[in-house]
Amino acid sequence: xxxxxxxxxxxLLSFVGFPAPEVLGPxxxxxxxxxxxxxxxxxxxxxxxxxxxxxxxxxxxxxxxKDLKTALKEKERLYFVEHQHGSQHxxxxxxxxxxxxxxxxxxxxxINDSTHFRAPTMTLxxxxxxxxxxxxxxxxxxxPFDPLTGLKAxxxxxxxSGLEAPKAIISPxxxxxxxxxxxxxxxxxxxxxxxPIRMRAxxxxxxxxxxxxxxxxxxxxxxxxxxxxxxPHLFAVDYSDFEAEINQxxxxxxxxxxxxxxxxxxxxxxxxxxxxxxxxxxxxxxxxIISSDFGGxxxxxxxxxxxxxxxxxxxxxxxVLFIIGGKSNNTDIYETFRAMADAxxxxxxxxxxxxxxxVIGRGGPNLIRGMGAMRDxxxxxxxxxxxxxxxxxxxxxxxxxxxVDAWMRAxxxxxxxxxxxxxxx
Amino acid sequence: xxxxxxxxxxYFVGISSLAHIATRxxxxxxxxxxxxxxxxxxPVGHAYSGGNVVFGTSxxxxxxxxxxxxxxxxxxxxVLEGLDSGHRFNCGVVYLPPAGARDGVAELIRVNPxxxxxxxxxxxxxxxxxxxxxxxxxxxxxxxxxxxSLGVADAWQRVRIGGALGGDNPGEAxxxxxxxxxxxxxxxxTTIATYLRMAGWGTTTLISSGKDIYIHxxxxxxxxxxxxxxxxxxAVLYVEPGGYYELDxxxxxxxxxxxxxxxxxxxxxxxxxxxxxxxxGDDAASK
Numbered sequence: 001x002x003x004x005x006x007x008x009x010x011x012l013l014s015f016v017g018f019p020a021p022e023v024l025g026p027x028x029x030x031x032x033x034x035x036x037x038x039x040x041x042x043x044x045x046x047x048x049x050x051x052x053x054x055x056x057x058x059x060x061x062x063x064x065x066k067d068l069k070t071a072l073k074e075k076e077r078l079y080f081v082e083h084q085h086g087s088q089h090x091x092x093x094x095x096x097x098x099x100x101x102x103x104x105x106x107x108x109x110x111i112n113d114s115t116h117f118r119a120p121t122m123t124l125x126x127x128x129x130x131x132x133x134x135x136x137x138x139x140x141x142x143x144p145f146d147p148l149t150g151l152k153a154x155x156x157x158x159x160x161s162g163l164e165a166p167k168a169i170i171s172p173x174x175x176x177x178x179x180x181x182x183x184x185x186x187x188x189x190x191x192x193x194x195x196p197i198r199m200r201a202x203x204x205x206x207x208x209x210x211x212x213x214x215x216x217x218x219x220x221x222x223x224x225x226x227x228x229x230x231x232p233h234l235f236a237v238d239y240s241d242f243e244a245e246i247n248q249x250x251x252x253x254x255x256x257x258x259x260x261x262x263x264x265x266x267x268x269x270x271x272x273x274x275x276x277x278x279x280x281x282x283x284x285x286x287x288x289i290i291s292s293d294f295g296g297x298x299x300x301x302x303x304x305x306x307x308x309x310x311x312x313x314x315x316x317x318x319x320v321l322f323i324i325g326g327k328s329n330n331t332d333i334y335e336t337f338r339a340m341a342d343a344x345x346x347x348x349x350x351x352x353x354x355x356x357x358x359v360i361g362r363g364g365p366n367l368i369r370g371m372g373a374m375r376d377x378x379x380x381x382x383x384x385x386x387x388x389x390x391x392x393x394x395x396x397x398x399x400x401x402x403x404v405d406a407w408m409r410a411x412x413x414x415x416x417x418x419x420x421x422x423x424x425x
Numbered sequence: 426x427x428x429x430x431x432x433x434x435x436y437f438v439g440i441s442s443l444a445h446i447a448t449r450x451x452x453x454x455x456x457x458x459x460x461x462x463x464x465x466x467x468p469v470g471h472a473y474s475g476g477n478v479v480f481g482t483s484x485x486x487x488x489x490x491x492x493x494x495x496x497x498x499x500x501x502x503x504v505l506e507g508l509d510s511g512h513r514f515n516c517g518v519v520y521l522p523p524a525g526a527r528d529g530v531a532e533l534i535r536v537n538p539x540x541x542x543x544x545x546x547x548x549x550x551x552x553x554x555x556x557x558x559x560x561x562x563x564x565x566x567x568x569x570x571x572x573x574s575l576g577v578a579d580a581w582q583r584v585r586i587g588g589a590l591g592g593d594n595p596g597e598a599x600x601x602x603x604x605x606x607x608x609x610x611x612x613x614x615t616t617i618a619t620y621l622r623m624a625g626w627g628t629t630t631l632i633s634s635g636k637d638i639y640i641h642x643x644x645x646x647x648x649x650x651x652x653x654x655x656x657x658x659x660a661v662l663y664v665e666p667g668g669y670y671e672l673d674x675x676x677x678x679x680x681x682x683x684x685x686x687x688x689x690x691x692x693x694x695x696x697x698x699x700x701x702x703x704x705x706g707d708d709a710a711s712k
Contacts, residue, residue: 113552113638115668118436119426120556146426147556148564190552190638221523222551274573274636275610278665278685295612296548297462326616327598329575329589330466363619365593391623394616 001218001225001235002051002191007096009214012228015187016179019210021101026079026094033097034068040099042066045074047081047092050234064100071097101210103198105169108132108140109177110193111151111184117144120184122151124177126165129196139163151181168207169199176209188222191215242290242313249305257293265289267405268318270310270340272325272362276394280324283398287405289314297331303339311347319408321358322401323374327390328364337362337370341377348381355416357404358383361397363390382420428566431649438646439541439568443605443630443654447579447586449474451542452514454507455481456521456529458491458500462546462588463520468493470576470585473595477584479514480507504536515541518576518587523547526572527554534565544587545571545635555639562641570642573635575611580618580628581656590633591615602627603656607647608663609636617661629657636665644674652677 003009010020022040024032026048037043045063061081063074074095081092108128114121123132125140132140141159145151153174160170184192193215199207218225246258257277267287271277272295281291294306315321323340325331348354358378360371371387378385386404388397408416427437440446455467458481471478472494480499481491487506490497501507504517517533517540519526526547533540543562550558550572562569570577576587580599585591588611591598598618604626608614611633618628632647634640644662651660652675662682664671671682 113556115638115640115670116673118559118639118641144426146560148560185553185556188551188553219552221549222553224551224553273610273612275608275613275616275663275665275685278610279613282685326612327592327619329592329611329615330462363592390616390619393620 001220002216003218003230003234004051004053004213004215005046005048005096006098006212006214007048007094008230008234009211009216012183012187012216013211013214015228016182018176018179018183019208020214021210021212022099024097026096028097030068030072033071036097036099037066037068037071042100043071044098044100045071045078046096046098047078047083048094048096049083049090049092051090053083053090063095098212101198101200101212103200103210105166105199105207106196107169107173107199107209108135108193108195109180109197110191110195111180111189112191114142114144119144120147120151120181121145122155122159122177124156124159124163126160126163126169132195147185150185151178153178169209172199172207172209173197184216186224187228188219188225189216190219191217242309245309245313246306249302259291261288261291262286263289264317266317266319266409267322267401268310268314268320268356269322269324269401270294270307272328272331272336276325279394280322280398283395284402287402289318294336295325295328295331297328298336300335300339303336304343307340307343308346311343315347315356316351316354318354318356319413320401320405321356322398323358323360323362324394324397324401325362325364326394328362331364332366333362333364333370334366334373335370338373341373344381345377353381353420353422355408355413355420355422356383357408357412357416358385359388359397359401359404360385361388361392361394384416426560427563430566432646434646434649437563437566437568438649439566440646440650441653443647443650443657444579444581446630446632446650447474447577447582447584449477449582449584451477451516451584451586452512453478453516453518453586454504454512454514454533454537455498455518456504456533457481457483457525458498458520459483459486459489460520463518464491465593466589467491467498467518469589469593469595470587471495471498473591474584474586477586479512480510482507504532508537513539515539516586517543519543519545519547519571521547523549523551523554526550527558530558530569531561534561534567540565540567542586543567543569543571544576545569545574545641546576546588547571548573550637552638555637559639559641568642570632571635572637572639572641573611575614575633577633578631580631588633590631591618598622599631600627601629603629603658605629605647605651605654605657605660606631606662607634607644607660608632609634609640609665610663611635613663617663621661629654636667638667640668640670643668643670645670648674648676 006023010023013020065071106129110123121144194211197209277293430437430439431441487502489500521529575590578585578590614633659679665686
């Protein structure tokens with residue numbers, strides 16, 4: 001859950017009183033844009049992306065204008081621009097118009113929870129305005145601090161002294177930067193980056209920091225970010241229909257984490273346990289339709305609802321229904337298997353039979369009862385199955401499921417369809 | 426920011442050897458002992474450990490008990506009530522829901538000066554709360570395990586503290602041997618112990634570290650304690666991407682590490698383990 005850019009960045013910064021430039025959104029009138037140009041002499045035009053999108057400047061996605069005609073031309077160029085960053089592809093939906101902030105100094109500032117220090121850590125340098133990875137490490141301060149007292153002025157002062165930063169920027173940064181901790185800690189953030197912060201001179205030449213770009217990430221397990229009253233559509237880009245449906249069942253009693261790996265995959269693998277999730281997804285590769293973790297002892301109703309949603313979206317195309325996990329610590333295998341079996345029955349009842357080979361690998365409390373419930377249902381539905389206990393090496397069970405999938409692709413699916421007396425796929 | 430402990434760490438670590446992780450001298454208080462998960466899991470660990478849980482808390486349920494095969498565990502409204510009733514403990518186990526876990530840790534630390542270890546079973550803790558939990562532990566010289574941890578176990582001393590490590594029959598999975606286990610996955614801690622047992626290897630100490638963004642007891646301190654544990658001749662690690670924990674670990678005994686999660690480099694959000702995201706040099710390939 002990430003936000004980048006000043007459209008919402010400026011608003012979030014205003015919660016803690018951190019200075020930002022004047023920002024207009026995509027629906028700004030020509031008159032407002034003209035007034036902005038008149039006030040600042042120059043404006044920036046930046047595309048608005050959902051999520052955390054970086055390196056826009058390097059990709060030529062930064063517009064500048066000193067007159068309205070140029071500003072509108074840049075708006076047209078950037079409004080729906082597409083950008084490749086890392087392995088992600090993003091498409092803009094709108095632009096912001098931002099008053100230029102002339103400055104001699106550009107500062108980089110970020111907070112994140114560092115696993116080196118095991119504490120919230122400030123990264124600060126007065127050689128900002130470029131990617132932080134490109135700055136010589138000797139010129140960057142990385143300072144962990146105590147979250148119970150927060151980012152204090154002296155922490156900032158000590159860091160800037162250590163960097164031998166220009167004297168003129170020290171006092172204004174010492175006064176303003178600690179406010180950003182309030183934003184970070186009280187509104188559920190896990191990353192916050194301002195790059196650059198430009199030091200604007202007032203009429204008397206005194207400098208004040210102005211945040212000219214903004215990027216933050218939120219912790220989806222922290223309800224504090226809801227205090228910001230951000231529109232839900234900002235984070236909606238992450239989820240497919242299937243994922244959104246499953247996420248509605250998200251509670252702390254039993255996980256329901258899903259991610260669509262390959263919508264054209266052929267192995268539907270409801271998986272139990274975070275470790276199993278990692279291993280299974282890695283080994284199945286693109287044969288897997290989803291990556292999932294349904295462990296944590298979900299109650300019957302929740303498990304049945306989750307299974308129903310999975311079947312509704314994916315069972316028809318699946319060669320293999322692969323129910324897999326390690327030896328459960330507390331998940332009741334009978335409850336979860338019974339729930340999945342009932343969901344399967346209901347699916348067949350509503351949609352008719354579908355040729356799927358069921359492979360199960362599991363262990364835990366009430367395992368045999370659970371396998372019995374599954375066996376009864378699968379026998380009644382006429383589906384072939386193979387079950388493995390907890391003492392079977394999980395990697396080998398996964399390889400078995402892949403071998404079954406290969407057989408189904410070759411001739412197995414047609415054979416099974418004939419046996420079930422349904423049309424061959 | 427932190428109390429001085431053992432080793433050369435830039436933070437507090439109190440435990441110097443794996444043999445001290447879960448011992449027969451540890452006495453345990455369980456917060457939310459009458460919750461759904463604890464009701465199933467605590468009696469099993471208590472019996473396996475020879476009765477290590479001295480009391481539990483559940484607001485409004487003072488006077489109730491948690492039944493176990495070796496006797497009832499008393500329940501009080503709060504930790505203070507339990508101490509005032511004459512009980513003493515050095516380990517706390519937190520089964521509270523995510524919104525309450527941080528306050529539970531604060532209660533354990535502030536009310537009991539003899540507290541030395543806390544085991545947080547709670548999953549989906551906010552990073553905000555994990556930060557504060559760590560700071561409280563660091564100030565007060567308390568080792569913390571988790572969050573999202575299935576706890577710890579010692580196969581030599583037959584002790585289990587925390588969650589359902591070893592499943593509903595820990596004696597079956599945990600056979601005395603020479604291999605220590607550290608796993609980011611709770612389930613795989615038990616699974617690896619089971620596979621080792623079937624191949625003829627036993628275990629010493631098992632630790633489910635969790636895989637949140639904050640892992641309070643992680644590979645560096647595990648490596649230190651492993652070096653100081655004469656019983657453990659080697660270790661098995663199960664790790665996923667996310668964090669530089671393993672970079673700072675100094676192993677002096679043989680280690681087999683299973684690193685899973687190369688596929689997570691394609692993710693744009695957390696799936697499964699919250700801390701197992703990837704990016705930069707912080708991915709499975711780098712690990």
